[in-house]
Amino acid sequence: MNSNQDNSEAKLSDQLQRLLIGIEASGRAVLPGSNDALLNSIVEAAARIFGAAAASILLVNEEEQMLEFKVAYGPSDRNLVGTKFPLDRGIAGYVAMTGQPIATSNVGQDARFNQEFAKSTGYVPDSILATPLLSEDRIIGVMEVLDKIDATSFGMQDMELLGMFAQQAAIAIDLSQQMENIEKALTRGLRRLVTADSSQDSTELLSILENPQSSKGTVRDLLELADLFNEISALGDAERKACLQVLKVFAEYRRSTRRLR
Amino acid sequence: MPEELVRPAWSQQFAPEAIKELMANGPLASLTPEWAWGGSTGKGIKVAVVDSGVEYDHPALEKSVRSGVKVEYDERAENNYRIKPDDKPSDMSGHGTACAGIIHSIAPEAEIYSVRVLGRNMSGRAIQFAAGLDWAIENDMQVVNLSLSTSLEEYYGLFHDLADQAYFKNIVLVSAVNNIPEPSYPSLYSSVISVAAHEGHDPFTYYYNPTPPVEFGAPGIDVKVAWNKKQYLTCTGNSFAAPHIAGIVSLIRAKHPNLTPFQIKTVLLACASNTRRQKK
Numbered sequence: 001m002n003s004n005q006d007n008s009e010a011k012l013s014d015q016l017q018r019l020l021i022g023i024e025a026s027g028r029a030v031l032p033g034s035n036d037a038l039l040n041s042i043v044e045a046a047a048r049i050f051g052a053a054a055a056s057i058l059l060v061n062e063e064e065q066m067l068e069f070k071v072a073y074g075p076s077d078r079n080l081v082g083t084k085f086p087l088d089r090g091i092a093g094y095v096a097m098t099g100q101p102i103a104t105s106n107v108g109q110d111a112r113f114n115q116e117f118a119k120s121t122g123y124v125p126d127s128i129l130a131t132p133l134l135s136e137d138r139i140i141g142v143m144e145v146l147d148k149i150d151a152t153s154f155g156m157q158d159m160e161l162l163g164m165f166a167q168q169a170a171i172a173i174d175l176s177q178q179m180e181n182i183e184k185a186l187t188r189g190l191r192r193l194v195t196a197d198s199s200q201d202s203t204e205l206l207s208i209l210e211n212p213q214s215s216k217g218t219v220r221d222l223l224e225l226a227d228l229f230n231e232i233s234a235l236g237d238a239e240r241k242a243c244l245q246v247l248k249v250f251a252e253y254r255r256s257t258r259r260l261r
Numbered sequence: 262m263p264e265e266l267v268r269p270a271w272s273q274q275f276a277p278e279a280i281k282e283l284m285a286n287g288p289l290a291s292l293t294p295e296w297a298w299g300g301s302t303g304k305g306i307k308v309a310v311v312d313s314g315v316e317y318d319h320p321a322l323e324k325s326v327r328s329g330v331k332v333e334y335d336e337r338a339e340n341n342y343r344i345k346p347d348d349k350p351s352d353m354s355g356h357g358t359a360c361a362g363i364i365h366s367i368a369p370e371a372e373i374y375s376v377r378v379l380g381r382n383m384s385g386r387a388i389q390f391a392a393g394l395d396w397a398i399e400n401d402m403q404v405v406n407l408s409l410s411t412s413l414e415e416y417y418g419l420f421h422d423l424a425d426q427a428y429f430k431n432i433v434l435v436s437a438v439n440n441i442p443e444p445s446y447p448s449l450y451s452s453v454i455s456v457a458a459h460e461g462h463d464p465f466t467y468y469y470n471p472t473p474p475v476e477f478g479a480p481g482i483d484v485k486v487a488w489n490k491k492q493y494l495t496c497t498g499n500s501f502a503a504p505h506i507a508g509i510v511s512l513i514r515a516k517h518p519n520l521t522p523f524q525i526k527t528v529l530l531a532c533a534s535n536t537r538r539q540k541k
Contacts, residue, residue: 065381086381087381088353088354088379088380088381090354093354094313094354094355094356094379097313097354097379097386098313098356098379098386098408098409098410098500099409099410099411099412099439099445100408100409100410100437100439100498100499100500101439101498102356102496102497102498102500103496103497103498104494104495104496104497105483105494105495105496105497106494106495107494129497134412134443137412137413137414137443137444138412138413139412153483153495153497154497155482155497156272156458156460156481156482156497159272159497159498160272160273257418
C-alpha cells in the first residue's frame with residue numbers, strides 16, 4: 001500500500017468519523033426531544049384554538065394492541081404520558097380502529113360511560129373530539145381535544161380543523177421516524193465500509209457505529225432490500241440494470257393499478 | 262401536497278351558504294318524497310350494520326335486531342379471518358348501536374343485522390371489514406350501512422370489487438365519507454351512496470351535492486344516539502349522517518322493491534331538500 005493511498009484513506013476515515021458523530025449528535029440533539037416538544041406545541045396550540053380544557057396525542061402500539069399517550073396538555077398531563085389502554089376501549093380506540101373522526105358530548109353526565117378508563121386517568125371529560133393520525137395510509141394514532149370551554153360540544157368545523165392539526169402532528173411523528181430510519185441505514189452502510197477496510201484501525205469508528213438495530217418490520221425489510229440491491233450491483237453493470245428494471249416494472253405496475261391521479 | 266391541505270373537507274359542501282339549488286326536470290319533477298317513501302316503514306327490508314356490533318336489547322332498537330355475525334381476526338384461518346354467528350349481538354364501543362338506532366328511528370320495521378368487524382386487534386381490521394361486507398353481500402342484505410372506512414391503498418381493489426358485486430346484486434351500500442382530506446374506501450366509489458354531515462336535525466332533510474365524490478349530506482351534528490350498555494350520547498360525525506340515508510333508502514326499498522341502486526340514487530337526488538321540482 002503506497003503512502004498516497006494511506007493518506008486518502010486516513011482522510012476518508014476522518015470524514016466518516018465526523019459524519020457519524022454528526023449523525024449521532026443530531027440524532028441525540030434533535031430527536032426525540034425536540035419532536036416531543038413539537039408535538040407538545042401542536043397539542044397546546046390545538047387546545048387553545050379550539051377553546052378546549054385538554055388535548056392529547058395517542059399512538060397505536062401495534063405489538064401490544066394498545067393506545068399510548070404520547071403527549072398531553074391539560075389538567076392531568078403529568079399522569080397521562082405513557083399511559084396505555086386497550087384499543088377496544090373508549091372513543092379514541094374506536095377512532096383508531098375505524099379511521100372515522102367523532103365528537104361526543106354529555107359524556108361525563110352518564111356515570112357508566114367508560115368509567116373504568118376515566119377513573120384511571122383521574123379526568124372525566126364532558127365533551128370529546130377525536131380524529132385519526134394518518135401516516136401514508138396507515139393509522140398511527142389519534143389526536144383528541146377534550147371539553148370545549150365556551151360550548152357544550154365540538155362542531156363540524158372543529159372536526160375539520162383538528163384534522164389539519166392531526167396532519168401536522170402525523171408529519172412530525174413521521175419525520176422523526178424517517179430520520180431514525182435514515183440514521184440506521186447510514187450507520188449500517190458505513191459500518192460495512194469500515195469493517196471492509198483492514199488497513200485502518202477502525203475500533204473507534206466501530207464503536208460509534210454500534211447502534212441497536214430497529215426491530216420494526218419496515219426498517220428491517222428496507223435495509224434488507226438495500227443490502228440485496230448492493231449485493232446485486234456488486235456483480236456488475238448488467239446485473240444492476242436488470243435489478244433496477246425489475247423494480248421499475250413492479251413499481252410501474254403498482255402505480256397503474258392505483259387510481260389515475 | 263399543498264393542494265391537498267387546502268382542499269375543503271367534505272361537509273363544507275353542506276354548510277348552509279354552500280348548498281346549491283338543483284333542478285329536477287321532465288319526469289324527475291314528478292318524484293316527490295311522498296311518492297318515494299310516504300307511508301313506508303321499511304317493513305321486511307334487511308339492513309346490515311357493518312360496525313362495532315349492535316346491542317340487540319337496547320331499548321331504542323325495540324327488538325328490530327334479527328341476528329348477526331362476528332368477524333374475528335385469526336392469523337391461522339384462511340384469509341386471516343373467521344365468521345361466527347352472533348344471535349344476540351353486543352357492541353364493543355357503542356358506535357354500531359348508534360347507527361342501528363338512527364336507521365330504526367327512520368325505518369322502524371326494517372330488520373337489522375349486526376355485522377361486527379372490530380375487535381381488540383388493529384392489524385386485522387381492514388380484512389375483517391372486507392369480510393363483513395362480503396358476508397352482507399352473500400347473505401342478501403338489501404341495504405348495508407358502512408359508517409367506517411379504510412385508507413389502506415392495498416385494499417382499494419378488494420373493496421372496489423365488493424362494491425361492484427353489491428351493485429350487481431342489487432344491494433345498496435351507504436357509506437360515511439371520512440372528514441379528513443385522505444382517500445377512504447369504499448366511500449369514494451361511484452356505485453356507493455356516500456354521505457357527509459350537515460347541520461340540520463330533521464331526519465328527512467338531506468341534500469345532494471352536484472360536485473362529487475361525496476354526494477349526500479344528512480344530519481350528523483349533535484345527534485342524540487343510542488350507545489352501548491343501554492346508554493344515550495350526543496354525537497357528531499359523518500358516521501351518524503350515513504345511517505339517516507340508509508334509513509331513507511330502506512323506506513324507499515320497502516315501498517318500491519323493483520328499484521335498482523342507480524334508480525334509488527336518482528330518486529334520492531330528485532327528492533333532496535335542495536332540489537326544486539320544475540312544474541310543467
